[in-house]
Amino acid sequence: AQTVTQSQPEMSVQEAETVTLSCTYDTSESDYYLFWYKQPPSRQMILVIRQEAYKQQNATENRFSVNFQKAAKSFSLKISDSQLGDAAMYFCAYANDYKLSFGAGTTVTVRA
Amino acid sequence: EPEVTQTPSHQVTQMGQEVILRCVPISNHLYFYWYRQILGQKVEFLVSFYNNEISEKSEIFDDQFSVERPDGSNFTLKIRSTKLEDSAMYFCASRGGGQDQETQYFGPGTRLLVL
Numbered sequence: 001a002q003t004v005t006q007s008q009p010e011m012s013v014q015e016a017e018t019v020t021l022s023c024t025y026d027t028s029e030s031d032y033y034l035f036w037y038k039q040p041p042s043r044q045m046i047l048v049i050r051q052e053a054y055k056q057q058n059a060t061e062n063r064f065s066v067n068f069q070k071a072a073k074s075f076s077l078k079i080s081d082s083q084l085g086d087a088a089m090y091f092c093a094y095a096n097d098y099k100l101s102f103g104a105g106t107t108v109t110v111r112a
Numbered sequence: 113e114p115e116v117t118q119t120p121s122h123q124v125t126q127m128g129q130e131v132i133l134r135c136v137p138i139s140n141h142l143y144f145y146w147y148r149q150i151l152g153q154k155v156e157f158l159v160s161f162y163n164n165e166i167s168e169k170s171e172i173f174d175d176q177f178s179v180e181r182p183d184g185s186n187f188t189l190k191i192r193s194t195k196l197e198d199s200a201m202y203f204c205a206s207r208g209g210g211q212d213q214e215t216q217y218f219g220p221g222t223r224l225l226v227l
Binding site: 033035037042043044045046047050052091093095097098099100101102103104105 | 143145147149153154155156157160162167168170201203205214215216217218220221223
């Protein structure tokens, strides 16, 4: 079974600043996908960004970008120019075959 | 933009009762999933479904649980005899089709409370 580890239970960031969330995973596969999902207080799971393991280029979606280090099995999320609406729980997830394996999540608070 | 929908948004039931949670996946998707999230914990995989049969299930998905795609649009999760520990948020997800076929899209969830 794949293990996804998010070592930061909580992170706080000043509005307009940058915050980086860490994620590591364990797998013996070479082809897989990685995701970051956002869960606001409504508890809906919202896709933030995805990364294919075979792509060396780091994915970017507007203010969100990842640092994917395949050899180190690391997949961090950077939120730039943080906004109040970014406050949420963020989950890192690994996908191979049929299911997603999630990390424990990181709660991000944004200070005005 | 197409989205996954789930009904009901909230369900309160007595222990031992049967509940059916409903999901309408995105219309051209082929793979369907149920996950659950106990309050304060991580999201856990329950079951995946493809081509009208279960592809994989977790150890949580015991004989009390079943899934069904009764028609071309709905995907249901049935809990036959609910227990207190079944109280959780249940998410349906779907994927499949086009360039984005590996991405699972989640519904808004059903919050189940077993008393």
